[in-house]
Amino acid sequence: MPVLTRLIPSPLVVDIRPGALDDLAGVLADERISQSGRLAVAVSGGSGARLRARLEPTLPGATWYEVGGGTLDDAVRLAGEIKAGHYDAVVGLGGGKIIDCAKFASARVGLPLVAVPTNLAHDGLCSPVATLDNDAGRGSYGVPNPIGVVIDLDVIREAPARFVRAGIGDAISNINSIADWELSHRVTGEKVDGLAAAMARQAGEAVLRHPGGIGDNDFLQVLAEALVLTGVAMSISGDSRPASGSCHEINHAFDLLFPKRAASHGEQCGLGAAFAMYLRGAHEDAAYMAEVLRRHGLPVFPEEIGFTTEEFVRVVEFAPETRPGRYTILEHLDLKTDQIKDIYADYVKAIGS
DSSP states (O other): OOOOOOOOOOEEEEEEEGGGGGHHHHHHHHHOOOOOOOEEEEOTTTTHHHHHHGGGGOOOTTTTEEEESHHHHHHHHHHHHHSOOSSSSEEEESHHHHHHHHHHHHHHHTTTEEEESSSSGGGGGGGGEEEEEETTTTEEEOOOOEEEEEHHHHHHHHHHHHHHHHHHHHHHHHHHHHHHHHHHHHHHHHOOHHHHHHHHHHHHHHHHHHHHHHHHOOHHHHHHHHHHHHHHHHHHHSSSSSGHHHHHHHHHHHHHOOTOOOHHHHHHHHHHHHHHHHTTOOOOHHHHHHHHHHTTOOOOOGGGTTTOHHHHHHHHHHHGGTTTTTOOOOHHHOOOOHHHHHHHHHHHHOOOO
């Protein structure tokens, strides 16, 4: 009898709504994640710590661990501290760095993770990847998907607006990433996971086409769901392909060439996606993407994040070196310096000020 279905790695519970944090203890118990209430809660010194006073009375069996930053050393240290206790699960409460540390630590000690993000800056909140700074720069480490994701939209609204904007750029860039994946399939024969591609594409389109803004709960709901679905899409495909194409190569190039000047991940990915869509000849799609990015206060030109045209040309030329083996529109066109300059000039004219 052939196997006609497949198991999809996904969270046991996803709770996205205003006030969700008030019911965290009940969700953990109801979903059998931690009926005993013995939890290791990793928090930052910022947003997570401020929420500790609010949550501590509802989680009497929890032990709280303050994480100093987002380095590999921080994550290894956290794992060592957690290993000494007897817990049912780990809860990562805070921004992306804290959640990535908690992901790594929980995987290292063999405990499930519940992610409770306090901002929506990128799609890593539910992905099977922990991105951590190390001695060589920054590394990505494979980890299990969170078993639960709890996103309180009231908490998200309290975060600085730049974090939401960054998440918008990261989500919208899915559309370009899928176009790159399909290009690679046509040219190199790389296999495309249709389900993962559909989930990531629709997540990006939902954010791109939504008429609301960062102050609307309806829009924040769609954005949060899009970021969660993107993480699940990466779990399905087994890598970051559904959400990482030429736009992310451009982002990585910014980070590597200008580590002290780089903007946020989502800002660079959104800008990279609009330009890459123009590169592939999808000029109307690029213009619409740029229009939406502008509406949300995101950059569409490198000058808007402090880079000159010459620096951006250097970034685009270097970008393919950041992901050896990945085939995108950048590898396909194999553009030289003068070609990038000319195409960027055309992009500026087409997108407008």
